[in-house]
Amino acid sequence: MKQKFTAFITVCIIASLPLANTASAEDTKLFYRGDYDDQITEAPNGAKVNKAYKKFISEGSFAKPEIHQVTDGVWTVTGYSLSNYTFIEGKTGLIAFDAGSSVGMGKTVLEMIQKKVNKPVSAIIYSHFHYTGGAKAYAASNPTGKVEVYGHPYLKNNMAGQGSTFRQMQNRRGGMQLGAYLPHEGPDAAFGPAEPQFEDPALAAHGHLPVTYEVKDGETVTIDGIEMTFYYAVADTEDSLIVDIPSKDLVLHNTAAAGLLFSLYTLRGSDYRTPVPLINSLDKLRSLDREFVVGVHGYPAKGKEAQDMLTAHRDAYAFTYNQSVRAINMGKTPDEMADTIRLPEHLDQHSELFPAYIDNEYSIRGQYRGIVGWFDEDISELHPPMRSELAKELLAVSGGAGKLNAAAKNAFADKKYNLSAKLYSIVLDGEPENKTARQGMADALRQMAYTTRSGIQTRSYLLTHALHLEGKLDMNKPPKFSFFGSASVAEIMAGQAGNSVKALEFQLDPNKVSDVEKVVAVTFTDLDKSWSIHIRKGAIEVTEGIVKADATLQLKREAWADLVMGKTSLKQLVSSDQAKIKGNKNTAYKVLGAFDNISI
Template sequence: MYANEHPAAETGSKAVPFYRGGQDHNKVTVPNGAILNGDFVRHMMQGKRGVRATMARSGIHVIEGYHSVNCIVVEGDTGLIVIETGTRFGHGRDFRKFIRGFSDKPVKALVYSHHHYIGGAAGLLDGESAAEVQVFAHPQTEQLAATTGSLLGPMQLRRSGIQFGAYLPDTGPDARLGRGDKHFDDPQMNAAAPLPVTHAVADGEVVAVDGVVMRFHHIIGDTRDSLAIEFPELDAVVANSALGPMAYPMYTLRGDFFRTPDELIAALDLLRRLDRTYVIPVHGSPYTDKASAQAALTAHRDAYAFIWNQSLRAINRGMSPDEMVASIQLPEHLANDPVLYPGYVDWEYGIRGVYRGLVGWYNEDGADLHPPSRAEMGDVLVEGFGGEEALLSRARQAMGEHKYNLAASLMSYLVAAQPGSEAARQLKADALRAMAQATRTGIQTRHFLLTEALHLEGKTDWHQPSPKSFFAAEGAETLAQRAPQELVKLLEQRLDPTVSPTLRTSVAFRFPGRGACGLLLRPGIAEYRDEPPEDAALELSLDALTMARLSLGETSLTGEVASGAVRARGNTDLVRVIEAALALVARTA
């Protein structure tokens, strides 16, 4: 047993929430000093045996325990088909070493089950020519990878780092459980290095590679580009679906598209209909008999169906998100099913996500239409309580009563009103830490609460990306493989309306050998055009690599014009104006 371990706490509809002290008795301390919920530790440690390559069936190996995603290897007549690559070049290189433990065949094809784990692709190759390796993926994979990495890149990089504990220390009470995904000192090994998709597969498409027949199914999992890859002759299916070692894909605190539960359910029902003996999720251990696979698939679909249908029922009855959370509780047989342990994300977040995704943010409270700022509400609370110390005292009382969420909320208002109040920041951090140590959702909830606590204490800055973030930022060389016009399109979101607010002009971008495009600039607006304006005031000619470096903030527009890497024609006085308006400057570390 771990230090301070107590018997497992009651689960189900009558349990007191962890944020009201219901799991305080169930905290344990693990060897690295981290304090966590005992149920979470037991669930995560169950069956852990380090990195291992298991044979799910003859011809299919699954590498588990190295990364949060499995690497699935299917043996062909003369080569290998590899599904999932990790997120960094070095992950692919390490997977290759593990593969060499059971096969010396070359990699003939890669399959991306979704866009999250494509960054290790180039690292999997060791002597094979990238041009000779087929890469299969959903038609939306590269588009979604570009959106995640560029359009929402800064937010996703930062929040995915929070989600997986990148801001937490390695030891002590606030440490993460386990070491997290491997990072490297070598920049090349640490970079994302996907290979371009060569075959965007249609739903139901059947392909034979090196003697292996694959049927591809478009499904929805935690991404919209998810695939189920069926191997009819092997009686097997590999899928990025809602089937995992715990309940996880209904909502993510890192922010993502609305995950409609009926689409998750449809994917699970597809796998149930396929009724394969070997069901291999990309997260979690493979199922090697129909009975256990069907039981797990049914449990997952029933849990999501319950949340979905009861949320719809509550919405149609006029209930608010808070009322929904209070009233919708999984049935006991589902709440206590080990395959549905809520270690990744809380069911409450899924319920709130359904409301927000279907109805929007308005919940029929007119006060929310034009709410006062948190700072103003904080000022009123301080005044109403009779001063800062009185409000602090009330929050401390809430802490003593184990009402941690109340204490945190009160201090949120006080911190907003008085950002310099160290007492308020510390008390809120204490409340968040108390919840983090008790939550059964030890991945997302614990990591977000602890990271904010450390931020409040000045021990980390969660507004800045962590060098240990889960997803690797794409380097300029990788980004340059995309159409450079995509990077120009992304400049629409970089326009600073406070810079040159009366700016009205147009810019042509020409990429020798790779086409051209343009931007129209009006006050507060940058409008992308597929064709360069004929009367553009400024014309910029550059290669894709330079455009990628400008997009990443590795260099400045004026600097590249001065060096000759960007050739400017027309009204060159606009170069500095465009640079400032579109933030085409080198970012400081």
């Protein structure tokens, strides 16, 4: 009877696993089910990649640095880094649209353009907050050392949020996304668009300049003799701009028309990218009907080709959103949505919508999470057991890790690579050091990585996890290259004075102050400004000013920056007379010692 019961439970477990390749997906080629196994090729650095992905990278806009003369007095640089750089010749200088991610990038690209027109930069326009790092190099080219910087009103807050709240997570996951953990050569090497690296710290620095002129939606501004109208747009951020330049029959933009299939969800993590304003932004571009359309990514487009490209992008994201809403209303789960919603063939095969960056399944799942939230009506997930507890029960009823490893190996042999990886992951949830499961899962992930057309995100993530499982890298540590830049004392000093104090709200270990109800104030003596840290039995609130403080830490702002950056300890600052504590010193040490980044 016991054997029959065990067999029955095992069948139920297998039957409950999600099916990724049902009848609804029969006509769709799936890399995780072996349909692209015959499409593996080798890149110049030895990386094993999908043939179509290699062609996209090797022959498309990311292939090599190129200068395109879009029209008279307008140049765009593609292929030097992740983003484009556009320059418009004004009366006295060059109006720059975006600046890359570092001082070195800005300097290099400006030198390229100045071989065409030897003028300094007279103004900078930020398309959104991602590509502002070369602005200081642009400004340095101007004899005055200063330039007007135009941008969206939201850009300042986005820069601050990037720097203080999610940077640690974004740099780690963004590093996976861009292949920063991967080797430079060999089958598992990174292959795709990359950011140029600089050994010189001055060139590697993020040279952002604050916006000096926040544009209004629909506002017309004359910049260095060129009349431009600004429109707010939404793409990967909500601080994006469309810049219409009638005299050039030209429009510049950061929208979802990015030269490849745009991600409505990115694996590194982001806010919900609601498609409606994104689609509206594309429609705004279409309505302007300019001869020349130049984006932050992809090649410049012209005439009918530009309109066709914008319409294809618009239709792809509208289809994904519309069908996601339809499926949600029908009660489908994220798994069922990802299995049944497929782009029409003319869009799936469109040259401007190649899925190099993202697999559209992720965007569909992202719609469910953004619209509905995490609960998919699986009632057992309201209060689920820990994965380790569930895995141990599954291992017990299935006959142990050996049986499940064997099933995973058979799934791999049947080219059901996603099923193989999932079965191995169950073993590892129960037995994290199981060598057979670690290697088996790495093999399944690696096979999917070599065959996916989404070589930028999917391939990079799969290989990073495979190498981590094999002990060849530690993906829990930050990568050497940080896409969003490394936090620094200089950045803290350049930001608003209270940002680094407010950021403590995200760094408190509540267990260390579960019995504490105190207020510790921080006063920057060189600014004569204070903030109060309210601790209420594990809860925290940071407010401006001093409110009945039990202790007050007095120090200069730079000394505080050194403290929160881990360059010194609180007691070192006090003993060297760089800081003073008024009131109850024990309270100050107790409270400040509860933060992850502060050493007492």
